[in-house]
Amino acid sequence: MRQLLRAVIFGILGYLIGAILTWLIRGGSLGDEVCVVFGYVVGLIGWLFGIGMGDTWVREWFGLPAREFEVTGWKRYLGFSTDHKVIGVQYLATFVVVLLLGGLAAMIIRFELAQAGEGILNADRYNQVMSMHGILMVAVAVAAILGSFGNYLVPIMIGADDMAFPRLNAVTFWLIPPVAIGLLAAPTLGSFDAGWTAYPPLSIVNNGGQILFVLAVTTFGLSSILGGLNVITTIVTMRAPGMTWGRLPIFVWAAFAASMISLLTTQFFAASLILIAMDRVAGTVFFDGGAGGDPLLYQHLFWFYSHPAVYVMVLPGFGVVLETITHMSRKPLFAYKAVVVSLLSIAGLSVIVWAHHMFTSGMADYLHGPFMFASEMISVPTGVIFLSAVATMWRGKLWMKTPLFFAMIWVFQFLMGGVTGIFLADVVTDVSLHDSYFVVAHFHYTIMGGMLFAFLTGIFFWFPKITGRMINDRLGIIFALWLTIAFQLTFLPQFWLGTNGMNRRIADYPEQLEGANLMSSISAFVLGGSFLLLVYILLSAAIRGPKAGDNPWNASTLEWQVSSPPPEHNFSGQPTIVGHPYGYGTAGSRHAEFADMAAGGQAQPKQAGTGEGADDE
Amino acid sequence: MDQDRRNDWIWFGSLWAIFSAIGFYLVLGIDLLPAQWAHEAEIVDDAYILLMGLSIPIFAGVAAALLTSLLRFRVQVDDIPTEDGPPVHNNRNFVRLWVASTLILALMITVNPGFIGIAELRGEPSADIVVEVQAQRWSWKVNYENGAETFNQLYLPADRRVRFDITSLDLVHSFWIPGFRVKIDAVPGRVTHLYVTPEGVGSFEDDFNLRVQCAEICGLGHAQMAMPVTVLAPADFDAWVSDLAEGA
Ligand SMILES: [Cu+2]
Ligand SMILES: [Cu+2]
Numbered sequence: 052m053r054q055l056l057r058a059v060i061f062g063i064l065g066y067l068i069g070a071i072l073t074w075l076i077r078g079g080s081l082g083d084e085v086c087v088v089f090g091y092v093v094g095l096i097g098w099l100f101g102i103g104m105g106d107t108w109v110r111e112w113f114g115l116p117a118r119e120f121e122v123t124g125w126k127r128y129l130g131f132s133t134d135h136k137v138i139g140v141q142y143l144a145t146f147v148v149v150l151l152l153g154g155l156a157a158m159i160i161r162f163e164l165a166q167a168g169e170g171i172l173n174a175d176r177y178n179q180v181m182s183m184h185g186i187l188m189v190a191v192a193v194a195a196i197l198g199s200f201g202n203y204l205v206p207i208m209i210g211a212d213d214m215a216f217p218r219l220n221a222v223t224f225w226l227i228p229p230v231a232i233g234l235l236a237a238p239t240l241g242s243f244d245a246g247w248t249a250y251p252p253l254s255i256v257n258n259g260g261q262i263l264f265v266l267a268v269t270t271f272g273l274s275s276i277l278g279g280l281n282v283i284t285t286i287v288t289m290r291a292p293g294m295t296w297g298r299l300p301i302f303v304w305a306a307f308a309a310s311m312i313s314l315l316t317t318q319f320f321a322a323s324l325i326l327i328a329m330d331r332v333a334g335t336v337f338f339d340g341g342a343g344g345d346p347l348l349y350q351h352l353f354w355f356y357s358h359p360a361v362y363v364m365v366l367p368g369f370g371v372v373l374e375t376i377t378h379m380s381r382k383p384l385f386a387y388k389a390v391v392v393s394l395l396s397i398a399g400l401s402v403i404v405w406a407h408h409m410f411t412s413g414m415a416d417y418l419h420g421p422f423m424f425a426s427e428m429i430s431v432p433t434g435v436i437f438l439s440a441v442a443t444m445w446r447g448k449l450w451m452k453t454p455l456f457f458a459m460i461w462v463f464q465f466l467m468g469g470v471t472g473i474f475l476a477d478v479v480t481d482v483s484l485h486d487s488y489f490v491v492a493h494f495h496y497t498i499m500g501g502m503l504f505a506f507l508t509g510i511f512f513w514f515p516k517i518t519g520r521m522i523n524d525r526l527g528i529i530f531a532l533w534l535t536i537a538f539q540l541t542f543l544p545q546f547w548l549g550t551n552g553m554n555r556r557i558a559d560y561p562e563q564l565e566g567a568n569l570m571s572s573i574s575a576f577v578l579g580g581s582f583l584l585l586v587y588i589l590l591s592a593a594i595r596g597p598k599a600g601d602n603p604w605n606a607s608t609l610e611w612q613v614s615s616p617p618p619e620h621n622f623s624g625q626p627t628i629v630g631h632p633y634g635y636g637t638a639g640s641r642h643a644e645f646a647d648m649a650a651g652g653q654a655q656p657k658q659a660g661t662g663e664g665a666d667d668e
Numbered sequence: 669m670d671q672d673r674r675n676d677w678i679w680f681g682s683l684w685a686i687f688s689a690i691g692f693y694l695v696l697g698i699d700l701l702p703a704q705w706a707h708e709a710e711i712v713d714d715a716y717i718l719l720m721g722l723s724i725p726i727f728a729g730v731a732a733a734l735l736t737s738l739l740r741f742r743v744q745v746d747d748i749p750t751e752d753g754p755p756v757h758n759n760r761n762f763v764r765l766w767v768a769s770t771l772i773l774a775l776m777i778t779v780n781p782g783f784i785g786i787a788e789l790r791g792e793p794s795a796d797i798v799v800e801v802q803a804q805r806w807s808w809k810v811n812y813e814n815g816a817e818t819f820n821q822l823y824l825p826a827d828r829r830v831r832f833d834i835t836s837l838d839l840v841h842s843f844w845i846p847g848f849r850v851k852i853d854a855v856p857g858r859v860t861h862l863y864v865t866p867e868g869v870g871s872f873e874d875d876f877n878l879r880v881q882c883a884e885i886c887g888l889g890h891a892q893m894a895m896p897v898t899v900l901a902p903a904d905f906d907a908w909v910s911d912l913a914e915g916a
Contacts, residue, residue, distance in 0.1 A: 174888050174889065174890070174891060174892075175888055178885065178887065178888075178890070244885075244887060245885065246885050250840055250884070250885075251840075252838065252839045252840065252856060253839045253840070253885065253886060253887060256838075256839070257887065339856075339857075340836075340855060340856035340857020340858060341856055341857050343857075344857075345857065346840050346855055346856065346857075347855065347858075380741070380753060381749055381751070381752045381753050382752070382753035382754065382755075382756065383755060383756065383757045384757075385756065385757070385758065385759075386757075386758050386759075386763050387757065387758070388758075389758075389763050389767075411842065411851050411852050411853055412853050412855070413852060413853045413855045413858055413860035416790070419786060420782075420783060420786065423778060423782055423783075423786075424778050424782070427774045427775075427777060427778045427782070428774060430770060430773075430774050431767060431770045431771050431774055434766065434767070434770035435763070435766070435767065435770075437730060438763065438766050441730060441733045441734065441737070442759075442762075444733075444734075444737040444741060445676075445733070445737060445741070446673070446676065446741060446753060446754060446756075447737075447741055447753035448741065448743045448749060448751050448752060448753045449737060449738070449741045449742040449743060450742075450743060450745050450749050451738070451742045459734055459737070459738065462730065462734055463730075463731065463734060466727060466730050466731075467727070470723045470726065470727055473719055473723065473777065474716065474719055477715065477719065477777065477781060477782055477785070478782065478785070478786050478789075479711065479712055479715040479781050479782070479785035479786060479788075479789055480712060480715050480716050480719060480781070482712065482789065482849065482850050482851060483712045483716075483846075483849035483850065483851070485851060485883070486842060486844070486851070486883040486884060487844075487846075487883070547700065550700055550701055550702070550716075551701075551702050551846070551877070552702060552846030552847075552876065552877040552879075552881070554844065554881055554882075554883040555883075555885075556885040556890065557890060557891035558891050559891040559892065560891065561876045561879075563876050603748070604749075605748045605749050605750075631757075634755075635752040635753060635755065636752040636753055636754050636755030636756075637755045
């Protein structure tokens with residue numbers, strides 16, 4: 052608590068120092084964007100110093116011992132904790148809140164669009180609410196699964212006691228509040244209205260809120276890069292003895308592939324945003340077509356990250372869903388190796404398809420073919436994921452609890468997103484559908500269907516592990532059905548709207564399109580209402596749900612072999628991995644054995660010859 | 669194969685057939701696509717329907733597998749599951765077959781409607797008339813070949829191949845005519861091109877999709893940045909355009 056208070060004070064002081072110094076040096080007004088930029092940067096440093104970097108790293112740089120904070124109970128969640136489980140829960144809580152905020156914005160959007168003509172919002176406000184909805188939800192999609200389950204589960208699943216860089220992990224999380232504050236403070240400078248894509252020249256000439264968008268999203272990018280670095284290092288270096296690459300649970304592989312993308316491509320988004328900031332405050336003309344710059348340069352840089360970002364969002368989702376399906380069907384994951392190869396090839400292919408977002412941008416015609424070809428190729432590894440999900444269930448013993456329900460619905464939703472994506476990857480149909488409501492419907496099926504439904508699958512599957520309590524299963528299934536049906540009724544009409552002449556990001560539309568819009572809006576409110584049930588389910592289970600026990604699903608991977616919630620350093624004895632993670636159906640199959648740390652003294656050195664592709668089949 | 673396993677596949681096959689039939693019925697039965705007002709609209713719609721036709725059986729297949737699993741493989745668990753499914757880790761031939769068929773399918777649609785469609789849609793880079801379009805927040809200015817000019821109105825001749833030379837004076841806008849199914853961005857500092865052959869005589873009053881709609885967000889007036897399109901018979905168009913040029 053003390054740290055948090057200090058961080059706020061240092062953050063505000065830092066902002067004032069940065070902004071006022073800039074103002075004193077260059078004159079003008081204190082509200083100028085240059086002052087905001089320097090204020091934000093110094094404020095961010097003050098915030099990080101106050102929250103805990105000052106007590107740890109900075110003291111050590113000056114030869115002082117790091118200051119330890121003995122905080123226990125719920126107060127841990129409000130401070131600079133280096134425990135990966137605390138950080139996982141911090142991410143989970145933060146992004147559920149951001150999700151609900153973004154959902155509120157969605158409700159306002161659908162309220163406005165329920166009827167043609169101007170309703171509660173004028174066009175300006177509409178663009179601002181729509182942009183806020185977009186960027187909040189993109190942030191949720193990028194960080195919610197990887198931040199929460201990635202942090203909470205990856206170390207446990209590989210038999211480690213924490214992440215490779217625990218302090219860096221804490222910093223990664225504590226970079227998020229400034230992002231939220233920056234975005235939510237944008238209205239003080241007139242908001243941003245260029246959508247989450249922030250295409251210039253619009254994002255250069257619009258209100259000052261855009262600069263806060265740029266600063267906040269760049270900070271978020273930094274957090275993504277550091278998070279990716281940490282997950283990769285953890286998986287490479289912290290695996291327990293015997294945890295060969297061929298024995299990693301599939302969620303760990305998915306987190307690995309997604310982190311590769313975050314680590315290696317987020318810089319391009321940051322670069323494009325920094326160029327925007329320079330065009331705004333330093334008078335450069337990188338994206339000014341009239342002055343020798345090029346707006347298309349931004350689009351290339353932006354999509355070079357933002358297409359792969361789709362896979363940062365959904366690859367962890369693949370992992371969650373496959374993990375849930377294999378445990379709840381009590382069958383080994385079908386074609387484990389092919390799935391791993393697919394996850395990695397999706398990550399690889401994802402960086403050579405970006406220009407499929409630019410078929411109508413005016414870029415050179417000869418680029419259309421290659422980017423279309425590469426985009427269609429992604430359907431091959433994605434198809435393997437579907438095969439694995441379905442074939443794992445085939446003739447399994449399906450225990451139809453809420454997590455498996457959600458996982459099955461996920462398959463349906465993401466399939467819908469994938470199939471409609473083909474229409475957008477194909478140049479001929481994209482020329483008609485690009486920037487129409489067809490796209491809006493499509494990416495809600497992929498991102499909401501592919502990421503959010505996986506996130507919910509994960510919440511229902513690992514809730515007992517994280518809280519030690521069980522969720523009311525009947526309510527969970529009611530929630531799943533409610534959400535899913537409302538989802539179809541909300542977004543199916545939007546495909547029709549897109550093919551029938553409604554473009555995206557508009558506050559108003561031709562009145563001929565009113566019927567489908569009204570239907571979509573009403574369904575959206577029903578969809579939004581389902582989240583009240585979710586909040587009730589989670590809160591009531593957390594407070595008075597029945598005790599879960601260590602392994603309520605009788606599952607095989609490591610996180611289920613420890614108490615719920617797991618002890619402080621995850622394992623009381625050093626686990627040694629002795630077999631495939633999903634040995635269902637094979638009598639006597641074991642994934643791990645536990646040696647008592649106290650008896651053995653030290654952890655055994657890592658097994659020699661933990662080569663890739665060790666075959667456990 | 670024992671009877672039980674055979675029944676799984678019978679369930680799957682029947683559901684697949686039913687779902688596919690429903691899918692085809694819906695796609696063919698419901699008017700998914702609005703009226704076509706250009707030759708290009710036919711090309712785009714043909715591609716759309718071909719992709720739909722290919723998607724439906726794939727979609728139906730996965731949906732059938734899901735429903736079969738839900739109906740036939742669910743088990744009652746009282747407290748904690750004890751019974752496992754069969755220890756099938758892989759089926760190499762099946763995976764190979766699956767990958768090969770998705771690959772072939774992906775290549776197929778890359779060729780058609782992909783490359784073949786692109787070639788058709790683009791056509792020859794020649795045009796009967798050239799129309800210049802200038803976008804500026806939040807309106808359109810149109811220049812015809814003989815000096816005629818319209819503001820927020822677009823007139824076109826039917827059955828003649830038109831080339832649009834499109835640019836923008838300020839932001840990125842997008843020139844979209846839903847009735848023609850084509851669009852291209854209007855980018856400051858460049859001229860982008862679009863070829864269209866309008867078909868049929870009509871106007872915005874007949875079909876609201878005969879309009880140019882800005883499809884790239886450009887601020888306050890983005891939703892309203894639209895202009896009605898009127899397609900005239902070639903002779904009428906010639907008369908209209910020369911009247912306008914003389915008047916100017
Ligand atoms: Cu993309
Ligand atoms: Cu616009």
